[in-house]
Amino acid sequence: MAKTATITYGDKKIELPVIEGTEAEIAIDISSLRAQTGLITLDPAFGNTGSCKSAITYIDGEKGILRYRGIPIEELAKNTRFTEVAWLLIFGRLPKQDELDRFSRQLTMNASLNEAFKHHFEGFPVDAPPMAMLSAMINTLACFHPQFNKIEDEETFEEVSARLISKVRTIAAFIYRRSMGLPYIYPDPKRRYVNNFLHMMFSMPYDEYQCDPDVEAALNLILLLHADHEQNCSTSTVRMVGSSRANLFTSCAAGVCALWGPLHGGANVAVLEMLEEIHKGGLTPQHCLELAKNKESGFKLMGFGHRVYKSFDPRAKILKKAADTVLDKLGVNDPLLDIARRLEELALKDPYFIERKLYPNVDFYSGIIMKAMGIPVNMFTVMFAIGRLPGWIAHWKEQHDDNTSRIARPRQVYIGPTTHDYVPMNKR
Numbered sequence: 001m002a003k004t005a006t007i008t009y010g011d012k013k014i015e016l017p018v019i020e021g022t023e024a025e026i027a028i029d030i031s032s033l034r035a036q037t038g039l040i041t042l043d044p045a046f047g048n049t050g051s052c053k054s055a056i057t058y059i060d061g062e063k064g065i066l067r068y069r070g071i072p073i074e075e076l077a078k079n080t081r082f083t084e085v086a087w088l089l090i091f092g093r094l095p096k097q098d099e100l101d102r103f104s105r106q107l108t109m110n111a112s113l114n115e116a117f118k119h120h121f122e123g124f125p126v127d128a129p130p131m132a133m134l135s136a137m138i139n140t141l142a143c144f145h146p147q148f149n150k151i152e153d154e155e156t157f158e159e160v161s162a163r164l165i166s167k168v169r170t171i172a173a174f175i176y177r178r179s180m181g182l183p184y185i186y187p188d189p190k191r192r193y194v195n196n197f198l199h200m201m202f203s204m205p206y207d208e209y210q211c212d213p214d215v216e217a218a219l220n221l222i223l224l225l226h227a228d229h230e231q232n233c234s235t236s237t238v239r240m241v242g243s244s245r246a247n248l249f250t251s252c253a254a255g256v257c258a259l260w261g262p263l264h265g266g267a268n269v270a271v272l273e274m275l276e277e278i279h280k281g282g283l284t285p286q287h288c289l290e291l292a293k294n295k296e297s298g299f300k301l302m303g304f305g306h307r308v309y310k311s312f313d314p315r316a317k318i319l320k321k322a323a324d325t326v327l328d329k330l331g332v333n334d335p336l337l338d339i340a341r342r343l344e345e346l347a348l349k350d351p352y353f354i355e356r357k358l359y360p361n362v363d364f365y366s367g368i369i370m371k372a373m374g375i376p377v378n379m380f381t382v383m384f385a386i387g388r389l390p391g392w393i394a395h396w397k398e399q400h401d402d403n404t405s406r407i408a409r410p411r412q413v414y415i416g417p418t419t420h421d422y423v424p425m426n427k428r
């Protein structure tokens with residue numbers, strides 16, 4: 001592999017260093033480009049630009065490969081639970097039993113919210129968008145835990161990670177309970193992470209939710225499949241905000257805002273709305289494809305396509321299989337699953353989708369499974385955020401621990417008006 005790349009521009013010719021990642025990804029290091037040539041690069045949406053070096057997650061979009069800290073997602077999906085994956089992502093290796101037990105204890109001990117949070121929940125309209133509330137409440141954690149505005153050591157980092165991962169679950173459940181006009185159900189220290197979440201969502205006073213092990217396993221799977229995905233929009237947002245040395249809570253709150261977008265985490269809601277539209281007869285699967293192919297329509301086949309995956313999204317493959325098992329075990333016969341399968345079948349045979357390498361992504365099947373568990377559609381992206389939180393924390397930590405990292409501040413190519421004088425009002 002050549003060690004440098006040559007850039008020739010006018011009478012200037014410079015050599016820029018080339019770096020190679022552990023999976024043979026090659027990058028031209030342009031950090032000295034402007035100093036040497038006065039030139040900058042332009043790459044809207046950063047499709048060709050690496051923002052950092054990272055050791056957390058590896059994706060091969062052509063081969064449909066996804067690995068967390070080198071471990072294939074298929075192996076993690078089969079052998080682990082969400083909380084173990086969270087520790088793996090944040091601390092870089094699989095935890096030993098005593099480390100996992102300690103982390104679980106911290107998750108259990110930190111599930112409750114300060115009672116003052118209730119005033120914040122009560123202050124929102126009943127139909128407030130859950131993602132708006134989630135972002136606000138995660139930011140509010142910084143007010144109640146100022147001691148974490150500066151994190152100096154691994155032990156403290158494990159504690160703040162556990163607090164955030166644990167409390168986000170309680171916040172999400174309370175958001176749901178508030179929207180339904182139901183009493184808040186407090187966390188039960190005897191229950192494990194996912195079981196406790198479902199308890200806080202669906203128990204009633206004097207009528208405790210009995211968590212079906214298959215539902216618990218399916219939600220563990222959904223959360224761990226969402227746990228990280230390298231430099232996606234919301235994770236890049238967390239890194240951007242964290243690069244100013246803003247605290248972990250506020251950086252993750254910013255990640256929630258980016259995830260909300262329908263092109264990103266909001267797609268799982270949009271997929272269900274699209275499938276329900278078809279089910280109601282408003283649209284046919286074929287009509288969906290026609291709309292998706294017609295640029296003027298502004299319609300996208302939600303849950304399809306990906307910036308990186310130009311073959312199948314391995315998470316979608318796993319979720320497609322899980323959808324069958326979970327709905328079957330729960331005895332749920334959801335026509336939306338058949339519609340989704342029909343849509344996938346038609347799209348994968350359609351030249352427009354084949355030429356553009358558009359395949360189902362993580363959002364295409366996740367909603368059908370969550371719906372079968374009784375999780376309402378407007379909470380789907382909140383579930384994505386609960387799953388993605390360990391990834392955000394891991395990336396924030398990786399950047400925070402890198403003493404060469406600097407505040408992120410991209411340049412631009414200015415295309416506005418050239419200089420001209422101020423015109424007084426009476427002359428305009």
Ligand code: SDX
Pocket residue numbers: 228229231232233262263264265267292293299300301302303304305306307308356358361362363
């Ligand atoms: C997530 O980055 C991540 O890792 C994200 C994520 C994660 O885990 O963090 O994986 C989670 O966000 C998954 C994506 C969820 N979003 C959707 O399902 C929304 C529908 N998908 C599209 O909006 C789109 O595919 C994106 C947003 C996912 C990707 O956007 P890109 O990279 O800008 O799309 P592209 O440049 O690859 O598109 C190439 C072509 C274009 O057409 P042409 O200009 O070449 O004619 O494909 C078309 C696009 O218009 N296209 C679609 C399409 N997706 C791409 N056409 C119809 N329907 C679609 N879904």
